[in-house]
Amino acid sequence: QVQLVESGGGLVQAGGSLRLSCVGSGRTFSRNTIGWFRQAPGKEREFVAGSGGIAGNTYYGDPVKGRFTISRDNAKNTVYLQMNSLKPEDTAVYYCAAANVVGAPRDVYEYDYWGQGTQVTVSS
Numbered sequence: 001q002v003q004l005v006e007s008g009g010g011l012v013q014a015g016g017s018l019r020l021s022c023v024g025s026g027r028t029f030s031r032n033t034i035g036w037f038r039q040a041p042g043k044e045r046e047f048v049a050g051s052g053g054i055a056g057n058t059y060y061g062d063p064v065k066g067r068f069t070i071s072r073d074n075a076k077n078t079v080y081l082q083m084n085s086l087k088p089e090d091t092a093v094y095y096c097a098a099a100n101v102v103g104a105p106r107d108v109y110e111y112d113y114w115g116q117g118t119q120v121t122v123s124s
Helices: none
Strands: 003-007 010-013 018-025 033-039 046-051 058-060 068-073 078-083 092-099 118-123
Touching: 003 092, 018 033, 018 092, 018 118, 033 068, 033 078, 046 068, 046 078, 058 068, 078 092
Parallel strands: 010 118
Antiparallel strands: 003 018, 018 078, 033 046, 033 092, 046 058, 068 078, 092 118
């Protein structure tokens, strides 16, 4: 069982930055693949970035490549999402999720545990 808690969301102007944190519990956290997803009103949940616990790989969705960076500190059971050059279209609720699969999972059904989400609003 893995429990996840996100924090760091807020209101920021376009071009600004935010750093989200996802703190996890459970003995398997360091081995889990952790993904960040986002969901805007009326839209499907969208993959943002992932971090492989075993392979150590990182991978990103096309809309955020070059602007967002995912990193993890397994000693603190924490995964971060550094978001730079934010745009109004980045506005959404951001979720972190944990998967027991390796590789580069991008689909919501591949993830087993989810946090409650944190709101990010980017004003123009």
